Amino acid sequence: MTRQLRVNPIACSGHGLCAELLPELITLDEWGYPLLADQAVPARLTRQARRAVTDCPALALLLSDGS
């Protein structure tokens, strides 16, 4: 199953936690907002991706099952 990360840009207020928890797939732009790698979440990173989603203080990071 492919999983895809998405940001709700309205909810996101640029805490930047996601980029610390999942640096393999998320970097921050010059204003502190997340830039997502243009790829599905590989299986080996699923646990970290889930953690980034649940730990986002704004609940702005979403992990979909790619359907």
Next chain:
Amino acid sequence: MSPVTASPRLAATAAGAAPAGATTRAPGNPAGSLLPRLLPPAGHPGGDLSAHLGRHGPLPYRGAPRLLIPDVRAAALTGRGGAAFPVHRKLAAVVAAPGRPIVVGNGAEGEPASDKDKTLLRAAPHLVLDGLQLAAEAVHADSAVLYVCCDPWVRQRLEGLIAERAARGLDHLPVSLVAAPARFLAGQESALVSRLSGGAALPAFTPPRVFESGVDGRPTLVQNVETLAHLALIARYGPGWFRAAGTPAEPGTMLCTLHQADGSAAVAEAFIGTPLASLLSLGAAQAVLVGGYHGAWIPAAQAAGLPLSNAALRPLGAFVGAGVLAALPADRCGLAETARVARYLALESAGQCGPCLNGLPRIAAALAQLAGPRPRPQVLAQLSRWAGLVEGRGACHHPDGTVRFVHSALRTFAPEIRRHQQGGCSAASDRPFLPVPAGPAAEADWS
């Protein structure tokens, strides 16, 4: 509400040559497939119900939901609000969603350079109201709303027409009229839904899409008012009649707001596929803005060979959009015009999404720098970086549309950029050309 600096008196006209075979007339339609279809012929009072019914006949209700959808599909009608989305697909999506739908006619027309929806609501309001009823029947809606621009005079008049139709028993559903704030994004679908649900007219994150969960969580059909007027004609005269105009891939006519290089402006109904050169006088123009402030600049020499169609414009990164066409006179600076509009677009950001909130003002400031003499050498690289950082990162398409507009300016006005880098500017006049509201809108203006 902010006044518009260049608010020309707009005349409604028909433009464009009749396509082959256009003289066949649909029964009962005095206009046949000739122009104008939507706008009443010269001398007819817009808004007169008896004249409207005399010209087009009674509302052709189908008697049951869904029955109109195959006709709309066969007509290949697309949305005239800018996105050109196939109308039958929206209708089908709303019908398929669980819950009783609501239908909204979108006449917010927040684009300062566009006047076609206001013109249509003035000249042929009953076609719009017919279309609203017929769309409501097609999706089995139990509420109908007309969401229109702020002009209180227009709203007052529409209230009267809606009451007159109700008194004559024409409408199956009562229509409520809701005022749209004078903001660029007021007509964006999710902003409209938020406004009609009692909130501010601010875009929302999707999903859910409005056809699944829109106003008060109900399936919501949002159609531009011009789209509804076309739908009312298709319901009467059929898809074959509709397709007798336009191109096979993009049938029908569309309303355009034409800004000529001499400063005059008018709303015209044109066949899709009409040469741009027959709509605009390009002799005195250096470039054409196609599709409004989320649209694209094209050099006038290139525009002279292009038709009004997405098929022809798409390879150039341009779209017909909501039909705004502006011929920039040769004596103005395209960079100054672009910078002024970009500043307006930055101020019209809802400010909800970080990249748009941060990026658009920087892009606008960089363009202002580029519009002056001897811009800093790094300004082009900054523009390109910031454009990349905002694109695709908003909840709505405001950053994407702004970037499309800016990129097209950098391409079209490349020779002018070189002149500015050498300290020059080719413009003989610094008088603003494109209409932009005079002052920044207040925070409170979102509702």
